[in-house]
Amino acid sequence: MFKRYMMGVFLLLFLPFTVMAQTGVEGTVTEADSDEPLAGATVLIEETMQGASTDMDGFFQIVEMEPGTYTLKVSFVGFVEHTQQVTVEAGEVTELDIELSTDAMGLDELVVTGYSIRQRREVTGAISSVRSEQIRERAIQTPDQALQGRSAGLQFVGGSGQPGAGSTIRIRGTGSINSG
Structure with a gap:
């Protein structure tokens, strides 16, 4: 009887943590043209602002999510941003394979600062540039x-x-x- 009681207490205490730890999204991000993994791509769950960066193999993992439907945004410099609806179910890890295609945006349309990348029309701060002709x-x-x-x-x-x-x-x- 005591053994059953302890087993019930164990299940009640630790089962929610194990189920919660296994709920989330994981996958790989690759380049569409060459199927090469993209290291450093940003993966963001828009509703919860949870995010991750891909490792050297293009792998990412976001865990400890509540079950539901979320908007997943994947971005990387020089590639078109990928947006996808993802349904996360309790106790399951949703696996995704995401391919990003290159963006034909010209370099003069981007401003790279020490901490972020913005399109030129979004920049409001003081930024100066030195052109190669001047050098x-x-x-x-x-x-x-x-x-x-x-x-x-x-x-x-x-x-x-x-x-x-x-x-x-x-x-x-x-x-x-x-x-x-």
């Missing part, structure tokens, strides 16, 4: 000389003055709001 006009010896005096908010502090000594480059560094 070709100057006799330079190092990459930092190519940017010197061409970009607002960029400070160059020379090193020790010895040949080959490095310099310090600050982008809105000590003059920024947080002085960082």
